[in-house]
Amino acid sequence: xxxxxxxRAAGGGxxxxxxxxxxxxxxxxxxxxxxYRSDGVPxxxxxxxxxxxxRGEFVAVTGPSGAGKSTLLxxxxxxxxxxxxxxxxxxxxxxxYSEARWAVLRRRSIGIVFQFFNLVSNxxxxxxxxxxxxLAGSTPRQARESRAELxxxxxxxxxxxxxxxxLSGGEQQRVALARALxxxxxxxxxxxxxxxxxxxxxxxxxxxxxxxxQRGQTILLVTHDARVASSADRVLSFFDGxxxxxxxLGAGTRRGGGVADVLxxxx
Ligand code: ADP
Numbered sequence: 001x002x003x004x005x006x007x008r009a010a011g012g013g014x015x016x017x018x019x020x021x022x023x024x025x026x027x028x029x030x031x032x033x034x035x036y037r038s039d040g041v042p043x044x045x046x047x048x049x050x051x052x053x054x055r056g057e058f059v060a061v062t063g064p065s066g067a068g069k070s071t072l073l074x075x076x077x078x079x080x081x082x083x084x085x086x087x088x089x090x091x092x093x094x095x096x097y098s099e100a101r102w103a104v105l106r107r108r109s110i111g112i113v114f115q116f117f118n119l120v121s122n123x124x125x126x127x128x129x130x131x132x133x134x135l136a137g138s139t140p141r142q143a144r145e146s147r148a149e150l151x152x153x154x155x156x157x158x159x160x161x162x163x164x165x166x167l168s169g170g171e172q173q174r175v176a177l178a179r180a181l182x183x184x185x186x187x188x189x190x191x192x193x194x195x196x197x198x199x200x201x202x203x204x205x206x207x208x209x210x211x212x213x214q215r216g217q218t219i220l221l222v223t224h225d226a227r228v229a230s231s232a233d234r235v236l237s238f239f240d241g242x243x244x245x246x247x248x249l250g251a252g253t254r255r256g257g258g259v260a261d262v263l264x265x266x267x
Contacts, residue, residue, distance in 0.1 A: 024091025026187050026218045027053035027076060032085035034071050045071040047241035049085070053220060055186075058213040060229035061222045063238035069222040072238070073191050076220065077112050078102035090186060107136045111180030115192035117172045119164040119179070125151070126160040129178045136183045143182075150178040154208060170201025177208060181217075188212070190221040194228055206231050 034046040045068040053059050061069045074080035075087065078097065087094050090109070097105065106112065119128050126147055133143035151157055154174040164172050173193060180188060190209065194202040210231055213219055221232060229235050230249065237245035 023055060024088065025052045025054050026057075026090055027051060027220065028088040028091075029076070030086045032072070032075055032082045032087065034068075034075055034080065034082050044241050046075065046082070049241075049243055051236070051243065053187075053218065055218055056213075056216050057234055058209070058219045058232045059221070059234045059236060060232035061220065061236045061238050062224065062226060062229040065224055067238045068241040069224070069238050070191050073189050073220065073222045076187075077106060077110055077189050079112075107132060108183055109186045111183070111185035111188045113173070113176050113180050113188070113190040113193045115195040117164065117169075117176045119172060119175055121164050124161050124163060125156065125167070125175050128164070128175055129182055132179055133182045138183075146182050147178070150182060151175075154178050155204075168201065169197050170204050173197060173201065173205050174208065177205070181212065186218060188217055188219045190219065192223055193221065194223065194225065202228065 029049055029051040032046055032049040032051075033044065035042040035044045037043070047068070049072060061072060063069055071080065075082050076089075078094065082095075085095075089105070094102070094105065120131070123131070126144075129147040129150060130140075130143040133146055134140065138146065147160075151160060154177060156171065156174055156178070159167060159171065159175075164175065167175065177193075188209075193209070194205050197205060206228060209219060209221070213233075219232070221228070223229050233249050235245075235247050235249065236243050237247075
């Protein structure tokens with residue numbers, strides 16, 4: 001464990017942690033390192049990250065561009081492999097997982113939202129949301145019902161037959177959120193989800209993330225925007241590949257404590 005990022009008390013011990021923890025943390029990482037080669041020279045994007053995220057937390061990872069935030073998120077979602085370090089998701093060590101096993105894990109348990117939505121451009125909104133449900137084993141009827149419920153909740157009724165290109169950025173990101181949530185993932189990873197949105201779209205998406213968090217969704221959000229990060233109840237500051245601060249925000253911004261209200265106040 002690095003000294004500048006001491007493990008949190010809950011879940012920070014061996015695999016499961018101490019007091020609270022018959023239930024393992026959703027995410028536990030020890031000593032994650034990831035380098036890329038740039039012009040043949042290795043450059044460390046993530047330099048030894050220890051992290052523990054408990055169920056129901058809304059964690060923002062913030063810091064300047066190039067700090068390594070997206071690389072960390074990619075490691076946590078199995079989109080990239082660490083050079084060293086260990087990673088447990090829901091108490092299971094996933095370091096040795098094959099691509100295929102990661103794909104199954106993501107399909108069932110990890111929703112991911114990206115800055116540029118990554119929707120399938122030639123499929124309708126409805127198909128974009130139903131597809132991951134079908135791939136995870138839902139019947140067509142279940143997939144249709146889940147899609148209808150989510151699109152209604154996300155204010156997208158009437159857009160089912162549109163294609164992504166016919167929607168605003170904020171609407172596309174809400175479709176991406178529906179797609180990420182359709183299989184009720186244990187963990188939602190969001191990589192700069194407001195990075196290409198205007199202030200209205202940003203507010204909408206953050207309000208929805210807060211709503212799902214209040215219902216118990218565990219969220220890890222990467223953002224360079226401190227204002228967006230302040231919607232979370234815990235903020236990790238990332239700099240030069242390391243966590244340099246780990247702050248739990250006040251009661252007013254905690255789960256069930258009016259995160260959406262705070263956003264409203266901030267305008
Ligand atoms: P952030 O998300 O904080 O902006 P990134 O994780 O995207 O930071 O990048 C961290 C560092 O790793 C940067 O120097 C970036 O150029 C480098 N990097 C990220 N992804 C790659 C890649 N696929 N190939 C080479 N270098 C990369």
